[in-house]
Amino acid sequence: DAGVIQSPRHEVTEMGQEVTLRCKPISGHNSLFWYRQTMMRGLELLIYFNNNVPIDDSGMPEDRFSAKMPNASFSTLKIQPSEPRDSAVYFCASSSQGLRNIQYFGAGTRLSVL
Amino acid sequence: EDQVTQSPEALRLQEGESSSLNCSYTVSGLRGLFWYRQDPGKGPEFLFTLYSAGEEKEKERLKATLTKKESFLHITAPKPEDSATYLCAVGSNTGKLIFGQGTTLQVKP
Numbered sequence: 001d002a003g004v005i006q007s008p009r010h011e012v013t014e015m016g017q018e019v020t021l022r023c024k025p026i027s028g029h030n031s032l033f034w035y036r037q038t039m040m041r042g043l044e045l046l047i048y049f050n051n052n053v054p055i056d057d058s059g060m061p062e063d064r065f066s067a068k069m070p071n072a073s074f075s076t077l078k079i080q081p082s083e084p085r086d087s088a089v090y091f092c093a094s095s096s097q098g099l100r101n102i103q104y105f106g107a108g109t110r111l112s113v114l
Numbered sequence: 115e116d117q118v119t120q121s122p123e124a125l126r127l128q129e130g131e132s133s134s135l136n137c138s139y140t141v142s143g144l145r146g147l148f149w150y151r152q153d154p155g156k157g158p159e160f161l162f163t164l165y166s167a168g169e170e171k172e173k174e175r176l177k178a179t180l181t182k183k184e185s186f187l188h189i190t191a192p193k194p195e196d197s198a199t200y201l202c203a204v205g206s207n208t209g210k211l212i213f214g215q216g217t218t219l220q221v222k223p
Binding site: 004027036042043044045055056091092093101102103104106107108111 | 115
């Protein structure tokens with residue numbers, strides 16, 4: 001299995017632009033998680049989906065952030081408009097109840113908003 | 115409030131010098147204690163999960179233990195390739211993982 005695949009690996013954009021991050025979970029996993037990692041705040045959960053349905057989005061910082069999971073093999077995290085304080089590494093992870101909820105992480109997208 | 119605290123923040127060891135990393139937690143309804151390793155520029159990599167007090171897991175030079183309030187990651191005779199950030203997380207009854215800030219380990223040859 002290729003593991004969790006995220007794209008792009010790096011994104012540099014200007015303040016005010018729309019940013020879309022993409023994630024392909026491990027085949028067969030039914031839960032998907034979006035995290036943000038910064039030096040100051042560590043690894044924070046933004047939102048997670050079970051069976052493509054958003055379950056908890058309480059970690060989404062504000063309305064500029066949105067996430068979708070149109071099918072079991074694809075999810076997006078969108079920031080519109082982006083701001084410099086959104087600069088961070090964004091990780092996607094997936095898990096399966098059959099594996100006792102162990103989360104497997106992608107390599108991350110490093111976002112820089114200038 | 116669910117909370118995870120790791121100590122120390124950073125640890126420098128000489129190759130072969132054994133030590134332990136600590137993870138203290140408070141959580142309503144523990145659904146597993148997870149240890150991950152993170153190398154620079156990469157995503158966290160799963161190491162262990164523990165589910166009940168007294169449980170232990172081992173992998174090469176690493177051994178994880180669990181009590182009702184904390185977990186330890188023991189590193190025996192570490193090598194430079196063990197240098198990484200080690201993250202602890204607890205699973206709660208909400209289905210989420212709550213991560214600690216991590217311990218950055220550097221092992222010098």
